[in-house]
Amino acid sequence: MEALDAYEQAGSDASYIAGGQSLVPALALRLQAPDVLIDIAHIPDLRGIELKGNWLRIGALTRHAEVLAHPLIRQHAPLYSDAAPHVAHPAIRNKGTLGGSIAHADPASEFPAMTLALGAELEIANRNGTRRVAADAFFVDLFQTAIEPGELLVAIHVPVVNANHRWAFHELARRRGDYALVGCGILADVIDGAIAQIRIVFFSVGNTPVRAAKAEHALIGRVIDADAIAAAQAAVIHDLDPPEDENVPPAMRRQLARVVLGRLLGDIARQAP
Amino acid sequence: MTAITALDRPNSYIGRSVPRPNAKRLLAGRGRYVTDIVLPRMLHGAYVRSPYAHARIVAINADEARAAPGVRLVAIGEDLAKLCTPWVGTMDHFKGMKSPPQLPLPIDKVVWAGQAVVAVVADTRALAEDAAELVAIEFDELPAVVDIDAARGPDAPVISPELGSNLCFHGKIDTGGVEDVFAGAAHVVEEEFLFGRHTAVTMEPRAIIADYDASEPKLTVHHATQTPYQFQDIYARHYGIPEACVRVIAPDIGGSFGMKLHMYHEDMAVVGLSIMLERPVKYVADRMESFVSDIHARDHRVRARMAADADGNILAMDVEDVTGIGAFSAYPRTSVVEGNQVYRLMGAPYTFKNYRADLQVVFQNKVQMSQYRAVGHPVACTVTERLVDMIAAKTSRDVFDIRSGNLIPDDAYPCASPTGYKFESLSHHACLAKIRALMDYDGLRAEQAALRKQGIHRGIGIASFVEITNPSPAFYGVGGVRISSQDGAIIKITPSGDVRCLISITELGQGTETIVGQIVAEHLGVDRERIKVITGDTETTPHGGATYACRGAGIGGETALQAAKKLKANVLAVAAAILQDEPDRLDMEAGWIVDAASRQQRIELAEIARIAYFRSDTLPPGTQSQLSVAHHYAPEGYPFAFTNGVQACHLELDVETGFVKLLKMWVVEDCGRVINPLLVDEQIRGGVVQGLGAAFFEECTYGDSGQLTNGSLAD
Amino acid sequence: MSDLVDVSLIVNGSEVSHRVPARTTLADFLRQTLELTGTHTGCEMGVCGACLVVLDGQVVHACLSFAVQASGSAVETVEGLTERAVIADLQEAFHQRNALQCGFCTPGMLMTAYSLLSQPGVPSREDIRDALSGNYCRCTGYEAIVDAIETTARNRAAGGDAAAREEIDA
Secondary structure, eight states: OHHHHHHHHHTTSEEEESSOTTHHHHHHTTSOOOSEEEEOTTOGGGOOEEEETTEEEEETTOBHHHHHHOHHHHHHOHHHHHHGGGSSOHHHHHHOBHHHHHHHTOTTOHHHHHHHHTTOEEEEEETTEEEEEEHHHHEEETTEESOOTTOEEEEEEEEOOOTTEEEEEEEEOSSTTSOOSEEEEEEEEEETTEEEEEEEEEESSSSSOEEOHHHHHHHTTOBOSHHHHHHHHHHHHHHOOOOOOSSSOHHHHHHHHHHHHHHHHHHHHHSOO | OOOOOGGGSTTOOTTOOOOOTTHHHHHTTOOOBGGGOOOTTOEEEEEEEOSSSSEEEEEEEOHHHHTSTTEEEEEOHHHHHTTSOOBOOOOTTSTTOOOOOBOSSOSSEEOSTTOEEEEEEESSHHHHHHHHTTOEEEEEEOOOOOSTTGGGSTTOOOSSGGGSSSEEEEEEEEOSOHHHHHHHOSEEEEEEEEEOBEEOOOSSOOEEEEEEETTTTEEEEEEOOSOHHHHHHHHHHHHTOOGGGEEEEOOBOSOOTTGGGSOOHHHHHHHHHHHHHTSOEEEEOOHHHHHHHSOEEOOEEEEEEEEEOTTOOEEEEEEEEEEEOOSSOOTTTOSSHHHHHHHHHTTTTBOOOEEEEEEEEEOOSSOOBOOOSSTTHHHHHHHHHHHHHHHHHHTTOOHHHHHHHHBOOTTOOSEEOTTSOEESOOOHHHHHHHHHHHHTHHHHHHHHHHHHHTTOEEEEEEEEEEEEESOOTTTTTTTTOOOOSOEEEEEEEOTTSOEEEEESSOOSSSOHHHHHHHHHHHHHTOOGGGEEEEOSBTTTSOOOOOSOTTOIIIIIIHHHHHHHHHHHHHHHHHHHHHHTSOGGGEEEETTEEEETTTOOEEEEHHHHHHHHHHOGGGSOTTOOOOOEEEEEEOOOSSSSEEEEEEEEEEEEEOTTTOOEEEEEEEEEEEOSSOSOHHHHHHHHHHHHHHHHHHHHTOOBOBOTTSOBSOOSTTO | OOSEEEEEEEETTEEEEEEEETTOBHHHIIIIISOOTTSOOSSSSSSSOTTEEEETTEEEEGGGSBGGGGTTOEEEOHHHHHHHTTTHHHHHHHHHHTOOSSOSSHHHHHHHHHHHHHSSSOOOHHHHHHHGGGOOOSSSOSHHHHHHHHHHHHHHHTTOOTTOOOOOOO
């Protein structure tokens, strides 16, 4: 691909730019100063949303506003749709891209976390071809992903939800569009009333989106009732290790996470079987 | 059918909600802010800032920057010190107050993180910033004084050793008898209150263009400020330019809130840079620079107690306030005014007589602190009203009840507060009764109780307050500060019978020009569309205090009113000469000279103007028409015009998350005679929302080393 | 980043072509190169909303695009919308309600309102507040802005003419 060649030519001091809604502020603040910006906004391969069997392929350049409104995403990857209204503000959503948000991997962002909650796979291109990385292995550290220098996120592949799936999204932000103090998305596979599989993912609680494995474990095989919710809430405290923050101390984030988890599980329990 | 009121008379504008004529320009995107202005041969400044809160400047190497593309000048502290005399932000009537001298750029050391150290001027802002990155400054870091207690400790590093300590000012008020009252009181409540640093965050950051022309000489400064005359004085005195050769123009201003009336080092430097280059130099603070260099406000720790008798009658207050102001006192308005207003406004709405307070104003290695909207009021009000509520709780009295029992009676004026403020006329009880009805207090309490049973937590709060407005010369003037308490207006009738009013109060979007137009139009009996109000240019408008401390309408409005009356008398004198009538039998209405009794039209104003300007030969001998007047007005008597009000708040608390949802706010404020209700409501709404921002969301936070930790709009 | 690049686009209906440094943002291009100073910059990081413009039919932050990225696009600013008189009723509602003080945020507010009111349906006050969540105003407290947009939405829905005025209590 032309963009990959351009990166190769530019050497290491280059950046891809798509929507630019995170990159340009960093440039304006002179926090980053790449010699070369490679505009990928017009590459057709990075666009489009299509259903391929049990997978929904979402082009990396899909705008947040499209994520918000697109019927295929609403039907097959609904956590993205539920999260989208909370992503920044309308004008940012008109320009910002799903792939850009995921590749940027801001731990306070909704889309990276929902990518993990949906169990998506990330299609990454390099000069040798493309590879797919599971979301569980994608988010490495603060603003760090499995994407190597020069590589480009091409598409997000989401396993489509089926009739057994229940999901819920919630975030606690002090004002609409603010970064959430704590946010969470849950995708549960409910068979005969009991949780067969569940993915609980928090954001704004650490260096990456965080799967709450202990809380998930506490719920497997159980009907979501008050006891199960309490067990999950008790467990989730141990899943999270929020960073020290003067305004929002770790204990407060854990408490907020506990509350959000309780409310989301309540939502899921109330969803029609 | 509604009754005919005074507002139905022709040209009755005072008291009427009319929109702002000058807002149409802003709505069309045709505002002209300093940020928009481009002058021929204009250059752009950028600054290299200190990363340290406190450090000695060891060496500056700017060779690479000087050689960078587009760079015209790199200036350091010594360069500007040759042109600009130092300034000291003290006021005489704050006894014992001290502050170190300031220069545009520091020479020896930096005293806050973000302080500008080196100026770079280049063809574009981007090139100036590129070059600024090439300047190498060697610092020797010093221990930072951050905490207000540590700053006063015996081992504290002293930021300005020549001052002997980090104490800028120590003030005390004591009416006597406080200890005895507390010892004998049935109830004593006490609390410690922490108020974080806030800042104005105007949507348009600070912006300035200095344009020095050595040939006249003449300095023209396009300055986003509330107070052009104050800066005309400052630039003239500190750069040694005759005042008449200094012109300060304040065009459209993108918000100010008190922030844009202080001396900023970068702004002072820009004037010097323009003098050095003899070219216009522009500097616009970017948002990050704004957070680290605009004044902050409200950094207070207050420990306060209140005594009451068994019935909840307040007997005394005892207050200790410590406030951190940065490394020096701001210029020219100082950094003590806020603390002074905090400890004098404490308890101001209430009748108690015994008061003791201790104010310590402390230097620290943070950005300067000074006046920002509602100077001191939120601190004094919060402390007082919280203590009153605590007394109410102790004595099982309702929050309205405790206030109506303790507020100064509406018929007790004139009177003085125990802190020395003289009140001419306030209306606490009338306001309290009004807000109680407005909010349906009893209904809300019933609803609150019912919802609590369902696990829904609603809160209701009220706060009475006294507000300082319209300062007289007793404040800045007596303090030795060259800030005017008077304002001036020039009003003239044009040959077509239109009216131009040049006035010294300034427009910041609150509607100054609109209300002045209303006042002048009403008193001259002309349609307000025929009046043009001109503000914000020291070259054309008379000298005045301009706009701060709610003085625009109070002092500027009165100036316009008196000027209009004076001009009217002049017009009627000419009209009487033409009509061979007596001036006091004539009046002005709808652009006509009318018979005062019958309102019958006698002669058009435009015709008077035509005759006066072009056919004075037809006037009786000795008639010299004076269709322009200049008039000044300063308040006399009371040092301030105090006003008062009460606010109420209704909110819901999510007890699991601590999140608060604001349901409603009510405000009753005694504004006196309202000139334009639309604009007054808008000011109050805007002020309340800015206050809510401070109460819920905003604080400039610092780390242990004196670094601002949340200096962007995204934090 | 300081290399010069050619930028050609349509601004307010007219084709413009300039050679500017590659790092020139769309906001700086509009304000400085084209002297369209109605678009304001308040934060230069996509937070305050003062720089919003219409880019190919969608409202975006001019401070978060490089001018060169907008090459081939059509941009409309507050000056263009004003000239086309497509927001005349909105501007009149803002004026009558005094939904601005200093006016610095106002062009961005108008852009957001223009976009919101271009969508089908009549937005609720909650919808309006949501749409304005990326527009900062420090003067007004937003209430009058919401009022003015709501009035315009209702007047448009009622088929009111473009200059529909809101009643103001005297």
